[in-house]
Amino acid sequence: MASNLSYLIVDDDADVLKAAVMALAGPALVVEALAAPEGLEARAPACDAVLLDMNFAAGARDGAEGFDGLARLRAADPALSVVLMTTYGGVKLAVEALKQGAVDFVLKPWRNEALAETMRAAAALTAERRAGSQLNLDAIERRAIERALALYEGNVSRAAAVLGLTRPALYRRMERHGL
Amino acid sequence: MASNLSYLIVDDDADVLKAAVMALAGPALVVEALAAPEGLEARAPACDAVLLDMNFAAGARDGAEGFDGLARLRAADPALSVVLMTTYGGVKLAVEALKQGAVDFVLKPWRNEALAETMRAAAALTAERRAGSQLNLDAIERRAIERALALYEGNVSRAAAVLGLTRPALYRRMERHGL
DNA sequence: GCCCGGGTGTCCGAATTCGGACAGCGCCGC
DNA sequence: GCGGCGCTGTCCGAATTCGGACACCCGGGC
Known part of the structure; x- marks a missing residue:
């Protein structure tokens, strides 16, 4: 059974949204499109990768809105992979994007196959990061303590x-986990 | 769906084995009978409670064989509840049985209802202990480390x-867990 | 009303763990 | 062949955790 993947595309250009959905949609793959970055972080837990435009306001070219959206997505779910895209961009913007935590950087217009591969790699990284957080000993210990206290x-x-x-040891662990 | 329980009865007397099986067997309940204590510890992981005779050799009355079997069962699975039974027994033997880790002590002949209740309570205690070991932080940590190393x-x-x-911290934990 | 058992939260000298740093190895790319 | 990178295993002064013990509380049984 193919696993269901879920992508989120955020772009103010309806034609770009449509093209991206067509380029990415496939069996067992859901692509959700947003025309503005407001509230996009609410979608973070339910998706596997995000393709996020950097500019939304008319005439805007500096990518500040994209960086802001990236920051909010990462705050909501640090494991989620975000790919940034723009029409106007060079090496400097790409470097800055990755420094701020994007996992890749895509220039418009794109080749569909390359975009699909980029998003697949991003989703795989999200899965790996999410699996990893399930192994974090601190998180595991906290859940075990919560279960024991509930029991x-x-x-x-x-x-x-x-x-x-x-x-006394349990008291210290409880305090460290804020329980 | 009724949960399956599994009891192990160990006694050299075929009539006692038969009587115990009849007294205990019920829906969703498996009773396995062994006529000798050799190798009984191999059954430990698969059962929920053990009813173990204390004497097997002809003329033996001191319960040493039962204590030996108890020790081997507890080494194999410390969570498993063992009920000891004998014909010749008094307070001293019963106290010693519980001191050595048996959860109850039954004199032959028994009342079927009382025996069934004793075994149910023993199985419940096994379940509680096994659930508890699922919360043991040491065990949880060891499994997480094993999974991370495998991954x-x-x-x-x-x-x-x-x-x-x-x-270095992981090296120390690995050493402590024998990994 | 009293006593006991089981719980609570905290203390502090002892014991243990911590992690940055060190030295070394193996593999891969140039 | 060499250098760099990522890995290995270990060290040790600093930092943290440990757990037996203490004092207290509360509820239940006598």
Whole structure:
């Protein structure tokens, strides 16, 4: 069964949106299109990669809006891969994009196959990053402590016993995790 | 769906085995009978409670064989509940049985309802202990480290990164877990 | 009303872990 | 052949965690 992938495309140009959807859509692949960057971060948890334009306002060319959207996406889900695109761009902008955390940089107009490959690589990186966060020992420990406390209804003595910790040690871990 | 429980009965007396199987068997309940304690620890992972006779050799009355079997079962699976039974027994033997880690002590002949309840309570305790070991932070950490090393094919640097540890810290945890 | 058991939160000298740094190895590209 | 990069394993002064112990609280049983 092919896994479902979900891309988000953000561009103010309806023709570009349409072209991107056509270039990327495929079996087991959902492409959502947004015409403006407002509120795009709400989409972050549900998608695997984002293709984000850098300029939206008429006449804007400096990419500030794209950088802002990138920052908000990364704040919402640091594991999510974002690809930035623009028509007006050079090496300097591309370097800055990657420095700010984009995983790739695409110039318009694009070759469809290259764009599809770029987005596939971005989605794979998102998956790897998300899998990685499932292995983070701090996160794992915090979830285990939460489950033990829930199981024993806040009884720290019994939760510590089941976790294999002493009570003072559990108190310190709870404090470190903000529990 | 009724959960399947599995009991192990160990007794050299075929009539006792038969009576126990009849007393305990029920829907979604498997009772396995062994006529001798040799190799009983191999059954430990697959069962939920054990009813273990204390004497097997002709004329034996001191329960040593039962204590030995108990020790081997507990070494194989510390979470498994073992109920010891005997014909010749008093307070002293019962106390010693529980001190050595048995969860209950049954005198032959038994009341079927009481035996069934004893085994149900033992199985519930096994389940609780096994659930608890799923929350043990040491065990959880060890599994996460194993998964990270497998994911990155033994690359300690990358495994450390994904676990959120420094390399020396991961080396220490690996050593502590015998990995 | 009292006592006991099981819980709470915290302390502090002892014990352990920490991570930047070091030295070395192997592979790959030039 | 050489250099660079990424990996390895280990070290040690600094930092942190440890857990037995303490004092206290509360509820239940007698």
